[in-house]
Amino acid sequence: MALAPLATVDDLVALGLVLTEDEEPIAENYLAVASAAVREAAGTPISETSSTVSLEGEADQRLRLPGPPIQSVDAVAIDGVAATDWRLRSDRLWRFGGWTTASGPSEVTVTYTHGLPEVPADIVDLVGRLVAGALASYRADDGGASLGTQVVTSERIGDYAVTYGGDGLATDMELPAYLRERLAARFGGGAGLVRSR
Structure with missing residues (x-):
């Protein structure tokens, strides 16, 4: 779009x-x-839009989302499995256990709204x-x-x-x-x- x-x-x-x-x-x-x-x-x-991105998840607890400022996050999936144990903090997703799986870095798919309303x-x-x-x-x-x-x-x-x-x-x-x-x-x-x- x-x-x-x-x-x-x-x-x-x-x-x-x-x-x-x-x-x-x-x-x-x-x-x-x-x-x-x-x-x-x-x-x-710059202007507000909705996006779905795939990012490489690492062991770090914070995952930076592109296109700040982040207004809201609608869905998060780790290697295709829906995740709910995250929080949005300072344009980043925070997750206690980090963003990797037992087999190493994961693929994190995020659907979110970002940018400025005006x-x-x-x-x-x-x-x-x-x-x-x-x-x-x-x-x-x-x-x-x-x-x-x-x-x-x-x-x-x-x-x-x-x-x-x-x-x-x-x-x-x-x-x-x-x-x-x-x-x-x-x-x-x-x-x-x-x-x-």
Whole structure:
């Protein structure tokens, strides 16, 4: 199931973007692409959704679930057998006996609801700004050349000249490294905790 975009055409209008009727389907497409880019950087869906995942269970009592924050857990099975002796604590499942079986690591299947019930305003704004940049490129009358990211590195007025340089981004929908790191840190998609035994 595809997730709904993190922002809507109405959000774009509220941010001050003026769209023609012909541009609305293009904006819808850009909203989907920008939302996918933000979710990929965050490492989580951000908006609330239900998922079923299979994870490798280890001897540790805690089992981290992807896509925080975790709202609720509907079902847990260990190697295909329903389990009820667990608790949800701090976006992790806790089980007294750990998550292994007598034969070693197990496969833990979890059905749960996770993400935020409402997309934060700054994420709506970020997606809106990505779409606005893509629409500006779309609107440019340059035979499609502006659909790739171009940065003006120098400009001269006498005998007009302009020089474009790349900033390492291929399109308006790519997020710079600092923003990707910030999203990953905020939503838990960054490096995980490594435990030594």
